[in-house]
Amino acid sequence: xxxxxxxxxxxxxxxxxxxxxxxxxxxxxxxxxxxxxxxxxxxxxxxxxxxxxxxxxxxxxxxxxxxxxxxxxxxxxxxxxxxxxxxxxxxxxxxxxxxxxxxxxxxxxxxxxxxxxxxxxxxxxxxxxxxxxxxxxxxxxxxxxxxxxxxxxxxxxxxxxxxxxxxxxxxxxxxxxxxxxxxxxxxxxxxxxxxxxxxxxxxxxxxxxxxxxxxxxxxxxxxxxxxxxxxxxxxxxxxxxxxxxxxxxxxxxxxxxxxxxxxxxxxxxxxxxxxxxxxxxxxxxxxxxxx
Amino acid sequence: xxxxxxxxxxxxxxxxxxxxxxxxxxxxxxxxxxxxxxxxxxxxxxxxxxxxxxxxxxxxxxxxxxxxxxxxxxxxxxxxxxxxxxxxxxxxxxxxxxxxxxxxxxxxxxxxxxxxxxxxxxxxxxxxxxxxxxxxxxxxxxxxxxxxxxxxxxxxxxxxxxxxxxxxxxxxxxxxxxxxxxxxxxxxxxxxxxxxxxxxxxxxxxxxxxxxxxxxxxxxxxxxxxxxxxxxxxxxxxxxxxxxxxxxxxxxxxxxxxxxxxxxxxxxxxxxxxx
Numbered sequence: 146x147x148x149x150x151x152x153x154x155x156x157x158x159x160x161x162x163x164x165x166x167x168x169x170x171x172x173x174x175x176x177x178x179x180x181x182x183x184x185x186x187x188x189x190x191x192x193x194x195x196x197x198x199x200x201x202x203x204x205x206x207x208x209x210x211x212x213x214x215x216x217x218x219x220x221x222x223x224x225x226x227x228x229x230x231x232x233x234x235x236x237x238x239x240x241x242x243x244x245x246x247x248x249x250x251x252x253x254x255x256x257x258x259x260x261x262x263x264x265x266x267x268x269x270x271x272x273x274x275x276x277x278x279x280x281x282x283x284x285x286x287x288x289x290x291x292x293x294x295x296x297x298x299x300x301x302x303x304x305x306x307x308x309x310x311x312x313x314x315x316x317x318x319x320x321x322x323x324x325x326x327x328x329x330x331x332x333x334x335x336x337x338x339x340x341x342x343x344x345x346x347x348x349x350x351x352x353x354x355x356x357x358x359x360x361x362x363x364x365x366x367x368x369x370x371x372x373x374x375x376x377x378x379x380x381x382x383x384x385x386x387x388x389x390x391x392x393x394x395x396x397x398x399x400x401x402x403x404x405x406x407x408x409x410x411x412x413x414x415x416x417x418x419x420x421x422x423x424x425x426x427x428x429x430x431x432x433x434x435x436x
Numbered sequence: 437x438x439x440x441x442x443x444x445x446x447x448x449x450x451x452x453x454x455x456x457x458x459x460x461x462x463x464x465x466x467x468x469x470x471x472x473x474x475x476x477x478x479x480x481x482x483x484x485x486x487x488x489x490x491x492x493x494x495x496x497x498x499x500x501x502x503x504x505x506x507x508x509x510x511x512x513x514x515x516x517x518x519x520x521x522x523x524x525x526x527x528x529x530x531x532x533x534x535x536x537x538x539x540x541x542x543x544x545x546x547x548x549x550x551x552x553x554x555x556x557x558x559x560x561x562x563x564x565x566x567x568x569x570x571x572x573x574x575x576x577x578x579x580x581x582x583x584x585x586x587x588x589x590x591x592x593x594x595x596x597x598x599x600x601x602x603x604x605x606x607x608x609x610x611x612x613x614x615x616x617x618x619x620x621x622x623x624x625x626x627x628x629x630x631x632x633x634x635x636x637x638x639x640x641x642x643x644x645x646x647x648x649x650x651x652x653x654x655x656x657x658x659x660x661x662x663x664x665x666x667x668x669x670x671x672x673x674x675x676x677x678x679x680x681x682x683x684x685x686x687x688x689x690x691x692x693x694x695x696x697x698x699x700x701x702x703x704x705x706x707x708x709x710x711x
Contacts, residue, residue, distance in 0.1 A: 155537030165584035173561030
């Protein structure tokens with residue numbers, strides 16, 4: 146094939162995918178930036194350039210700051226917990242444990258269920274007075290508590306659901322990595338007299354680093370992307386205690402129809418995701434240099 | 437952990453107990469949902485072994501909302517999205533894996549952008565675009581932003597790159613055009629990857645919620661997830677037996693498929709994740 150034919154083929158093969166990507170990923174990302182400098186058109190009044198007004202509104206908006214801090218707490222609360230649990234689960238079902246097929250099934254099942262369905266089930270689970278959680282606590286002699294209805298516990302309840310939903314998904318990546326590890330390593334370490342914990346800390350865990358990085362990036366993205374359960378369980382309440390960034394964008398954009406302010410909020414979310422991407426590149430780069 | 441470091445004696449017993457405890461906690465919400473859905477309302481929070489079983493809740497849920505239509509919508513959504521994805525992703529991955537052209541690396545980087553900035557977070561602008569295209573409240577609009585899947589392009593490009601060039605060249609010597617080579621050599625060799633991608637894509641779009649919630653507004657276009665939410669939020673008050681029945685109803689096909697093809701599912705998700 147001639148060089149120009151190669152070029153032409155390459156471009157033509159890419160064309161359909163690139164058009165859709167440009168239309169629904171690149172253009173909207175850039176349009177978000179542009180629209181964040183405009184005002185929201187209202188009735189006969191068209192959008193006009195307002196500079197940084199939307200961002201000024203953002204810095205003065207206590208709900209934005211709360212959503213941002215909720216989201217950070219949500220990330221801190223869910224990511225390490227789901228990764229640690231995923232690793233533990235993987236180690237268990239990789240070992241010689243009784244009924245490990247069933248266990249793997251139990252751990253993984255939440256992954257394939259829709260978050261929205263799962264949220265419905267958990268909503269019932271948390272229901273005051275007659276939900277399962279209340280019944281268990283009552284039988285233990287504890288008092289009643291409105292888990293999703295009080296500011297102090299609502300976000301934590303949401304976090305539990307998230308960890309429950311995600312840990313099994315992350316488990317399979319650890320399981321795959323563990324299964325591909327050579328048994329010789331363990332034998333050699335055992336001859337050297339390394340303890341089980343020492344072997345995990347110094348051999349298994351470092352070897353799992355690429356998996357951990359992959360899982361971590363996914364977990365971080367999900368922490369800023371998944372709000373389905375918020376819609377079902379709390380609608381951001383009580384008193385914005387469970388408002389996450391994307392949920393707040395959804396409210397501003399589609400309940401208050403303030404698209405300009407929603408664009409400014411989206412820019413914050415895009416900036417966070419961009420930082421995650423940069424961190425990932427930086428980390429991968431460094432790892433390559435080490436080797 | 438491998439053989440020599442497998443837990444022994446008391447540690448082993450402790451770990452087994454821990455694993456089962458965690459497993460029990462993991463299935464508890466599901467078991468609870470099943471209990472509620474298959475028993476009459478008065479037993480939804482009373483656990484008596486003699487409680488009578490019933491399918492009444494399912495019948496009521498099915499009658500109370502157009503779930504049949506929602507099922508049709510979801511099936512249409514996932515098949516259409518997957519069909520377009522497979523074509524676009526195959527072509528693009530082939531270009532990246534086997535053709536030399538100016539701008540290849542830049543374009544590939546532009547594709548990878550979507551791995552970070554997924555359509556899920558661009559809801560405001562995509563809604564505007566759909567409105568401008570006159571596609572609001574259609575099934576096409578639900579799937580369209582996801583059809584050029586960066587994840588799929590990346591996954592297949594990796595696979596295509598492992599195909600020996602000799603096979604490719606042999607086919608060309610036989611007189612195959614590049615598209616015929618793609619169809620006869622690359623696609624058959626990548627079959628397991630296609631299966632993996634298809635399972636991941638179908639479960640993703642079957643389960644997707646926020647974007648369909650925003651872009652749809654009628655029974656004719658709503659997928660199951662949105663239908664379920666509309667149903668449980670407005671129609672039913674708090675009749676939990678019926679809501680859980682509806683919840684199980686909407687997830688049943690995926691759950692049954694998963695239980696039947698467990699191994700394929702797990703391997704697919706695994707394969708799709710390891711890059």
